[in-house]
Amino acid sequence: MKFRTTLASSALALGLAFQAQAADVPEGVNLAEDQNYTFWLLDAIKSMDPQINTDVEGSDVLRNLFEGLYNEDGNGELVPGVALDHEVSEDGKTYTFNLRKDAKWSNGEPVTANDFVYSWRRLADPATASEYAWYMELMQVENAPEIIAGDTSPEELGIRAVDDHTLEVKITTPLPYFPQMLVHGSTFPVLQSAVEEHGDDWTDAGTLVGNGAYKLVEHQLGERVVMERNDSYWDADNVVMETITALTINDVNQALTRYLAGELDRVDIPAGQYPRLKKEYPEQAVSTPYNCSYIYMLNVGEKGPEALKNVNVRKALAYAIDRDIIVERILQGGQKPSYNWTHWAIADFERPELDWADNMDQAQRVEKAKELLAEAGYGPDNPLDLTLQYNTSEDHKKIAIAASQMLKQIGVNLTLDNYEWKVHTDRMQNQDYDMARYAWCGDYNEASTYLDLLTSYSGHNNGEFYNDAYDKLMKDSKTAEDPQPLYQEAEKILAEEMPIIPIYHYANVDMIAEDIEGLPENNVNNTWYGKDLYRTAE
Template sequence: MSRLAQLTLTTFLTAGIATVGLAQETHPETGEALAADQTFTYRILDEFSSLDPQVVEDVTGSEVARDLFEGLMNQDENGELVPGVATGYEASEDKTTYTFTLRDDAKWSNGDPVTAQDFVFAWRRAVSPELASPYQWYMSLMSIENADAIIAGEMAPEELGVTAVDDRTLEVKLSQPLSYFPQMVTHATTFPAPQKVVEEFGADWTKTENIVSNGAYVLTEHIPNERSTRERNEMYWDNENTIIDKTVALVINDENVALTRFLAGELDRTEIPAGQFPRLSKEHPDEAISFPRLCNYYYTFNLSDSGPEAFKDVNVRKALALAIDRDIITKNVLAGGEVAAYSFTPAAVANFEPPVSEMQEMTQAERDAKAKELLAEAGYGPDNPLKFGMMYNTSDNHQKIAVVMSQMWKQKLGVEVELSNMEWKVFLEVRGNQDFELARGAWCGDYNEASTFLDLLTTPSGYNDGKYSNADYDALIQEAKSADDSAPLYTEAEQIFAQDMPVIPVYHAAGVYMMDSDVGNWPVNNVEQNWYSKDLYKVAE
């Protein structure tokens, strides 16, 4: 076995901080005076889907999970891998076996040691048909040996290619080489789970009174649809160097209400409402920020048997995609640094430049003319207008975009759209059950590689809610996993996407926030936006 990477802790730990009290006076690296109250309060749009790392499926829930639980590896403020529970890893020369060495001072919040078996238990849970995790597909994407057969119910979870060699050594066997595998273990699905707690309390194990976690924070309060609070975990191996004492997430469904509360000093971070960044950046230049994010925003066609017959016609799909004036949406409606999208993969992804499509090279006038032509070819026009329902989850920003898109289609193509919105968890269920015609979609990369986006459109993907299926596309994505140079394969996949148009790409996202200037070390250079409260701090005013 040859050494691929051995990450050490010496560059990540700060020596000489003997007490929490000292840490709260000045920052050990920057020398900045620290605020006496180290509480970070931020706004989320909806109640998160779960606190169970093997069940959570949304961005806000994953943010909480990263504080409560710690996986094998973490990310720093630039998105680079740094040690988590593992101090490092080795890979076999063929990149099909990864061996992680776990630290000996990692503990659960109840004082029990964190061992390799805790990861084995968690990863078996993630693929088990019994749990039916919405992120089962992610374990398949990781190419862990026997994952697909276990998910299909053909093998027992105990056959998963992950072994606790001893308490401090975790061995993972893959079904094919995967050079970016270490990047994937920063995801919540791969975090450890406390077996005896899960088995004692079942689905209730993540309730405040039951939960045991191994991250830098513990859950001290959770009022669904209102707020959750996590506070310092005294058992965390690096608690001595953690500065933020408490992080509070407040559920505020209205972006404008959240902005008002931020300006009143009640929040340290909130998203900027659509269209307000130009004004706020002038009025609050030290607090209004925008930076690229590894996320896309799109609308997906229901191409399953339950979907409308009209969407089975690629001309209809292309017509609707062409008629969207993305510049109006990004520059006028949102105006926060978002980029018009003509590919599924954002340009912010590492080591891949999405190809320029025919649609992208057209002027908007040319797109509109082509859209009318294609829709007429499909049999729709003034005497037979295209009609369908368009669904999004409740949000002022989502509503504005949906309204603008529907108006563009009405004015240019005579299309009649019925808009509907629903609460987040209901929306996820309805979309996941293909009980829709056209539905909002968005994806933030689980790791920084093009496959985190392109895999979503493969036939077996758990988040292919539109049930798009193209055998050539599937083969390209599968081949790319073990290719020495995957970029040409990804390029070809994007070209198939442009021809089939299974979803309408709208824009590639930016992080557009009001951020209190007292907050230090927000990871603006990490396009994945995997942030950890333990890495933040608040400066004295």
């Protein structure tokens, strides 16, 4: 049952409190003696700090080490985390969360409302330098913009502890999807005493204190993360999986080989291999919609190349890329070609009609691309030289090579640059690139999770696209009775200005061991928790 700001909390609390909180093992299922789960990571995790992490892979780990106010079930519906339920004021601007009294940190201390107050203030505080500080602003938490700008003290943030187990949050605008935003890792609590005692080392294995179902016992950067069941977790008795291990393997083909050798329980399927693997391993190869969009971000800011400041050049680049070839010949895993930013499976979203997507075929797009590039002074006789940067992955490399061949046909020479994840993202954040492979996975199932990213106040607008009309649409959407028309107008601006090149909308294309149960099957966010997993006996 979803939380709605118009619902009374008492009935809602009952609806949530009796749902399964950890592994829900059906009667008659035999569990394996080995309750260990090993999954694949493409890149090293940049930070184990909930307020600092920005990566999807980091979130998968942090979701097991920490727990926020709410979690998601296998269908993407909210279920209790530290919060059992909440009440909402009549004006929709004050949320009062009732916290469970049995929540504990892994050192045995109780989790209290003050832990959330400290952590949310820490997120908004400019001293923390979090790329996700803007999330407090997106959540409309009172005084967040002023705090982030450095104009107001973090103590003025609209959050307070009424008592140890009652948390009050004030927001400036009613947001129907506000509770859904609380599953994001940046809102997870951290223990103030641990942060202050150990400084930057507080996230090290053996030092990190979390409140999740698991505790960190080993972290070899770029190699492995090992988590063991946390006996202090409030629902530890129902956690079946004893150990969760993440292995970092930069080569997806090598990762697949290790999966087939039994070293991994879950791995992404490399581009182009899903049809074969589905035929050979029908119970293990799966493809489901996934709330992520793959793009090439264009650096249109001051540090970007002069050519990309010309909208005709940006449109030409976008028009010349044949998404059907990328999806149908390279990926072959159920992904969909994209001509816009917001993922097609986002709740309530419908893409507006876009001329280049709906009224042209690919041959016409290529011809238009040549015309636009010629108007900008470029073409086969005077090629445009650009660099395309991507992070280490054979799949990203294949797509980049295909894109470079497509763009060469209209008079663009692409130099391909490959960097490991941390360097890649650092370069993007410093605007040290021309074009860069980028993907955004929604923080929640609502279109604003995509569209807010390209506002001028976003913490992730690494292409420095600034548009007043776009900003106004997204700000107005927060108070609109129905924001969907505004989202469509925002998408139209992106199509007209083309600060990003949409490539495709993701699908989850995985190999999953047949004896692993409890992974979400109908959650477009693919939000999973180790506490929900179990391994069956053969």
